[in-house]
Structures are given as C-alpha cells and as structure tokens.
Amino acid sequence: xxxxxxxxxxxxxxxxxxxxxxxxxxxxxxxxxxxxxxxxxxxxxxxxxxxxxxxxxxxxxxxxxxxxxxxxxxxxxxxxxxxxxxxxxxxxxxxxxxxxxxxxxxxxxxxxxxxxxxxxxxxxxxxxxxxxxxxxxxxxxxxxxxxxxxxxxxxxxxxxxxxxxxxxxxxxxxxxxxxxxxxxxxxxxx
Numbered sequence: 001x002x003x004x005x006x007x008x009x010x011x012x013x014x015x016x017x018x019x020x021x022x023x024x025x026x027x028x029x030x031x032x033x034x035x036x037x038x039x040x041x042x043x044x045x046x047x048x049x050x051x052x053x054x055x056x057x058x059x060x061x062x063x064x065x066x067x068x069x070x071x072x073x074x075x076x077x078x079x080x081x082x083x084x085x086x087x088x089x090x091x092x093x094x095x096x097x098x099x100x101x102x103x104x105x106x107x108x109x110x111x112x113x114x115x116x117x118x119x120x121x122x123x124x125x126x127x128x129x130x131x132x133x134x135x136x137x138x139x140x141x142x143x144x145x146x147x148x149x150x151x152x153x154x155x156x157x158x159x160x161x162x163x164x165x166x167x168x169x170x171x172x173x174x175x176x177x178x179x180x181x182x183x184x185x186x187x188x189x190x
Contacts, residue, residue, distance in 0.1 A: 009047050009057075011037050016054055025055065025101040052109020055102045060121055062102075066095045067124050074131065081135035086180055088132045089152070093172050096156055104158040126150060138185035148183060155179060 015037035019028045030051055034044040048054035070088050077084060096103060106112050116122050129149035137145060154160075156179075164170045170178070 005047075008037075008039055008043055011039065012044060012047055012054065013058055017058055020058075020101065025051075025105045030054075050109060050112075052106050052112040053115075055105040056109070056112050056116060059099060059102050059106060062095070062099055063121055063125065066092065067121075067128055070128055081132070082180075082184060085132040085136050085184065086176065088128065089179060090172075090176050092156065093161075093176055096158070096161060097172060100158060100162070104162075107158050125153060129153065133183060136184045152179065152183060 012033065016028070016033050019032060019036055028051075030044055030048075031041060033054070034041045037044070048057065070091060073087065073091075074084060077087075079087065106116065126146065126149045129152050130145050133148050133152070134145055137148060140148075161175070164175050165172075
C-alpha cells in the first residue's frame with residue numbers, strides 16, 4: 001500500500017474513533033468523517049465503502065485484544081474447565097457491551113459479516129471458544145465443537161444480546177449463566 005494511502009486509512013480510523021466517542025455511531029455520517037478527517041468523500045469511500053466496513057476495521061484491534069487477553073488468562077489459570085469457560089464468556093460479554101455500537105454497525109452491514117466470518121480474526125475467536133468448550137462438552141466431534149463455538153458467538157450478536165438485556169430484562173450475569181447451562185454438558189463431573 002502506498003504511503004499516502006496508508007496515512008489516509010490511519011487518519012480515517014482515528015477520526016472515526018474520535019467522532020464515535022463524541023456521538024453515537026448511528027448519528028455519525030460518512031460525510032461527517034470525511035469532513036473531520038479533511039479528506040474527500042471519494043477517498044473515504046475508496047478505503048471504506050460503507051460505515052459497517054469502517055466499524056469492522058476499528059473493531060479488529062479490540063477483538064484481537066480480547067482474544068489475546070483470554071489466551072493469556074487460559075495460559076496462566078489453574079481453574080477448573082467450567083470456570084475457564086465462564087470466565088472467557090463473561091469477558092466476551094463485557095467486551096461486547098463496551099463495543100455495542102460498533103458491533104451493531106458491523107452486524108447490520110450488507111456484506112461485512114461475510115468478510116468477518118472469513119477472516120483470520122473470526123477463526124481465532126472460534127478457536128478460543130472451542131478451547132474453553134472442549135473440556136466441558138463431553139465426547140463430541142470437532143465439527144460439533146466448531147458448531148457450538150459458532151453458536152455461542154451468534155447468540156451474542158448485538159440484536160440478540162440487546163433483546164435479552166432490554167426486553168427480557170436479563171443482566172449480563174444471567175445471560176452468561178443461561179449460556180453456560182446450554183453449553184456445559186455435565187457440570188457436576190467437571
């Protein structure tokens with residue numbers, strides 16, 4: 001990538017992050033971002049064809065931080081497998097809640113989720129959940145374990161999570177407990 005193109009991408013991301021801190025993601029337009037970054041709208045759209053793509057780019061670092069922090073925890077802990085699963089799940093819920101606006105913008109994008117599902121980052125997230133699900137899932141095949149990891153992630157997409165929090169009135173802890181009951185095969189034996 002050319003140096004000026006890389007600088008423009010960085011400028012766009014920094015500017016968007018600042019605007020998203022000042023106002024909600026949904027109220028910031030692409031035109032607002034281009035204007036604040038002092039670049040043309042054509043330059044913005046060449047780099048990020050829509051706001052969902054831009055939000056995905058902003059979120060990659062946050063998702064990677066969550067994965068790295070969780071892997072470090074798993075590398076150091078001596079907690080039982082059930083506790084490990086519950087800890088990673090609780091941290092994922094906290095991460096999603098902190099980044100809810102960005103993640104909602106990503107998940108509502110027309111083509112962004114297909115890009116995200118094919119990314120190395122998503123595969124790392126699935127691998128993380130497989131790692132904590134494997135010891136609490138009983139004797140299952142890798143395909144089913146992958147399915148379970150995908151489903152944990154899918155259950156927590158922004159619209160589902162917001163529905164459980166706002167409409168059903170569940171706390172983050174209640175959501176984590178309910179997911180644990182769905183995913184853990186035999187709590188007593190672990």
